[in-house]
Amino acid sequence: MDAIANVNMKLLQTFLAVAEQGSFRLAAETLHRSHSAISAQIMQLEAQLDVRLFERTTRNVKLTEEGLQLHDSAQRALYELQLGLRRIRESADIKRGQLSLAASSNLASIYLPKVLAEFVETHPQIAVTVSELTSRELFEAVRNKKVDFAIGPETDDDTLNFETILIEPLLALVPTRFAAAQRDSITLGELVRLPVLLSSSATAIRNCLEAALREQGLSIASRFQFIQAQTLIAMAEAGLGVAILPASSLTKAHAPTARIIPIVPAIRRKMALITLPNQKLSPAAARLADKIVRDVREAANYHPA
Known part of the structure; x- marks a missing residue:
């Protein structure tokens, strides 16, 4: 028992290396040790177990019956040990460290507060940095590895990987001073004849709207452009013009001076978890990304097929 201990x-x-290579010389090269050191260690192991582990010839070495038994047992033991150490390391990494993410302003204000508050409470040693960016800036932040991942609009950009977390329609917030505010729905053709408040060209909402306009051969001329959804809502509620925004953003519109109206045919946008292709997130980042995907899908009632 003492010898085995x-x-x-x-x-x-060393034993596994010799068994797998079938050669003391090749095992020495693999382990970056001398041939004599490898031989000495095998002799030491055989002495401790009081069995021969290898049949040695001038050309190669072959496992004895006892060597085969040890080989199987040692492989299983080493695998379990490595698995246990990896789990311990991943558990430690999840509990501490730092991570960064970028998010569009809409998602940052509507969906992330509750998610981040819960994550920080359960992982107090992880420092989380959030950057609120336009879609153009957000994509560049992911490409340049300035953030671990991003939450933003889904596009056809094949340099990035998108995992859809919600799909929602764009709606029109129409001031009640316009007759169109009494309608149950409104077309793009009707919208372009009204004063329209546009999102900045750096936003995905603007790109989504312009794509729908091009399909119908339409265009919009506007004197006003804004980045933040809340600013567009305030301007529309003041009667300045019609704001076109995602349904989730318009949950903040409550003033009686403007009315939310569906656009027909519907214009929908996708929001997604954005990473680099084949990117492996750190354990902490992966944990937060999974929580965001799960919680936002639940809140938005989105269930991917």
Whole structure:
């Protein structure tokens, strides 16, 4: 029992290397040790176990019956040990560290507060940095690895990986001073004849709207452009013009001076978790990304097929 207790991991690793290479010389090269050191360690292991582990010839070495038994046992033990160490490391990484993400202003204000508050409460040692960016800036932040991942609009950009978390329609917020505010729905053709407040060209909402306009051969001329959804809502509620925004953004519109009206045919936008293709997130970042995907889908009632 005492001899077996003295068998250490280094001896077993050397034994496995010789068994897998079928050669003391090749095992020495693999482990970056001398041939004599490898031979000495195998002899030490055989002495401790009081069995021969290899049949040695001038050309190669072959496992004995006892060597085969040890080989199977050592492989299983080493695998379990490595698995346990990896789980311990991942658990530690999840509990501490830092991560950064970028998000569009709409998602940042509507969906992330509750998610981040819960995450920070359960992972107090992780420092989370959030950058609120336009879609153009957000994509560049992911490409340049300035953030671990982003939450923003889904596009056809094949340099990025998108995992859809919600799909929602764009709606029109029409001031009640316009007759169109009494309608149950409104077309793009009717909208372009009204004063329209546009999102900045750097936003995905603007790109989504312009794509729909091009399909119908329409265009909009506007004197006003804004980045923040809340600013567009305030301007529409003041009667300045019609704001076109995602349904989630318009949950903040409550003034009786403007009315939310569906656009027909519907214009929908997708929002997604954005990463680089084949990117492996750190354990902490992966944990937060999974929570965002799960919680936003639940809040938005989005269930991917």
